Amino acid sequence: MVESRWWITALTHAVLLLGVLVVLLPIYLAFVASTHPVQNVIQVPMPMLPGGHFWENYSQVLGRGVPTVGNVPIAVMLFNSLVMALGIAAGKIAISILSAFAIVYFRFPLRMAFFWLIFITLMLPVEVRIVPTFQVAADLNLLNSYTGLILPLIASATATFLFRQFFLTVPDELAEAARMDGAGPMRFFFDILLPLSRTNIAALFVILFIYGWNQYLWPLLITTDRDMTTVVISVQALVSVMEEEPQWHLLMAVAMLAMLPPVAVVLLMQRWFVKGLVEPEK
């Protein structure tokens, strides 16, 4: 920076630390609450340091679940969330990369029609077609199934465009060299295009994993069995019974568990994540 007066630097860090405090405080206090017995948590004001019930609270929700919401272990819902998040991320990447490959490397009748058809999905989030989409899923017998949680969400205009942009930057000569080497289209795709897309796939995977993990409305509609639902939905289920029997310590433990995987992915893969989010065209 141009100025380097000490008080400007001090102000900068003060503002940033305040921001960090606001951003991390809710998460920290949730963690504190999840490590205390319930009587400590409902005390006013609550304790500011972690307590000694970490193991009790977490083993209870993970292994036995919470009585007021059907005693289904949270471990089951974490597994459901994981299947859904991985399924959505992998599914979106797989079908989008194939579509982009077809659209960029082939010319065929109706090509632009397909392109626009995919584009339109951008304008139709689940939220605007809730009831009829639910009906389709019900008619196809997809309620309370992993297929039902994953399949309707894996069309992706964004991912398709992203791969299309990337393929357009791959030099033509590479495809020509592959043709001279005798590679057919699928061979070129698997041996050359796919390895070259690794960085893009990794970045996209982080973003889509979080997107899948944090899905809310669709799992809320499609899962009615407690043991098919996701951990995010179970957080809400716990909140809704909180007035009957306040179990804030367990609720916060479940909330921590619901946050842990996506937060870990973001922090561990920060480089890919930031690249994929902010500069997707590269």
Next chain:
Amino acid sequence: MAEVSFQAVGKTYPGSRTEVIKGISARVADGELMVLLGPSGCGKSTLLRMVAGLERISRGTMAINGRIVNDLEPKDRNIAMVFQNYALYPHMSVFDNMAYGLRIARIPRAEIRARVAEAAQILELTPFLKRKPGQLSGGQRQRVAMGRAIVRNPQVFLFDEPLSNLDAKLRTQMRVEIKKLQTRLGVTSLYVTHDQAEAMTLADRIMVINDGVAEQVAPPLEVYRRPASAFVAGFIGTPAMNFLAGRLCGDGRAVELAGGVRLGLPAPVAGGPMAGGTEGAITVGIRPESLRLDNGHGDLAVAVDLTEMLGADSVVHGRLADNGSTLVARLSGIVPARPGDRLRFTIAADALHLFDTTSGRRLDA
């Protein structure tokens, strides 16, 4: 071993009406290196890509070793190509880059290893086989691209401006290496470039292409000595040939330049633009290096504008005293001519090139 032949080959892009290749016929002999030379946009790369099978042939026939290849896929033509930007697979090691085509052709592993090792040895790439293209210098990448072509033992090599991404010094060096390699392997080759020095050193024969037409197909020295058209004459040689307006006179035994200077010819010229007569407008070409300084008896009086002294040579730019057209002369040694000086030049009668002004074709005795 193979020969490549073109029979009135033409190319029109779909949706366009202009032909970019206008019926080229030629024959590349077995083991010959033919350079396709021309300015950018002349169609030389397109012609090469048609041989490769990367562009469709719109008309005419193309044959490799007598077999018509118009409709064959690139992989079935038994050819290999070196691209301008090398087109190395960035995620594969040097070894894998060279082996890729062989693996697709299901060649046994042991043989792949042997062939790659041999090519690597020829190209001095053995220490780099495990590296990725990104870890190599420009010259090394260029050699990998050549290696990828060599391992396939193709009938024909195609080179698409393979040296244009290298710096001047490396380019001169690689030029010699390519020539040695091609001579040693004896594989029929087509080589595209816009660099005349590259064409002169490498080629067995040069095909000069202009605007989709093969202007001349001949060995380098013949292209230089007897350019078939004014275009070829102007394209080859530095500084470029001088062109002066003139007309034939004296039954085709002499030319008269505008302004009245008369130059004798070694033999009478017949035909050409003066069909029916012997008086007609022509273009006279004079290479700068064929002019000799002769202040006593020189026919051409020149007023000097500028002299470039290059050490071994001096290049004099000036205007003809008689008609004002510009004239460039390349003289050996140091000629301390200053702007405004008057010099006189002579030219040997057999160093004059005559062209039909309208068609641009060469006129000969």
Next chain:
Amino acid sequence: MQKRVLFHNPWLPYVLLAPQIAVTLVFFIWPASQAILQSVLLEDPFGLSSQFVGLENFQRLFADPHYLNSLRVTAVFSIAVALLALTTALVLAVMADRALRFAVGYRTLLVWPYAVAPAVAGVLWLFLFNPTIGILAYLLRGVGISWNHYLDGGQAMLLVVIAAAWKQISYNFLFFLAGLAAIPRTLIEAAAIDGAGPVRRFWTIVFPLLSPTTFFLVVINVVYAFFDTFGTIHAVTQGGPARATEILVYKVYRDGFIGLDLGGSAAQSVVLMAIVIGLTVAQFRFIERRIQY
């Protein structure tokens, strides 16, 4: 932009596109067309028969005070969320940009909320603002503010705005930080040599050059507030108290799934589609503008 090289195969491209197109047709196009169809039909409560009623559902919708209320709530909510999330993120990004070698460290601490589900974010703030045990409600009582978002609609709105904005700060922060990094240092230095102080430089140089990023983020934040905050509302306030936080998306869900008013819900869906199309067009105009820069 087109490829020069193409592969030729009469059926392969269709095979490659088939999965994407199948999912799109079955789960996107078909339901959306059903929504449009239902929006002009009136179905009896048992779903046995339906009749064409033209735009009646829409007329009913725009005459419904609850729907008009929902429109107003959505407008207030999304403007407040966008404003809060954007200004906070911009301040933090400008500061982090100044913090030089600490920037990546602060970034690591500030990206967490991006990964938190909107519903979970809502629950975290619900805990802090709980009228009986919440630590922030307790602190507010200390300064004489009685906090109870279960009864006070304004406080309920404030709570969901804070929860929704909190989650979006990270996203905005990352884009602003990238936008700031893309501004050439030499421009800032030139302005400093011209005698502009830090505040003046921000408003005359930095902020105008950030405007493409800002515009893009405004659209993204509005889309987020419209559609992705369903979880926050559903988990925290259920639209209450007295519909004070009933945003459009929550109302579609409630009318369609709990109220079983298919025609009305479908008409609402069609209105939402129109809004998304408008926002998407705005977003694509931004991309055109960005190419110019």
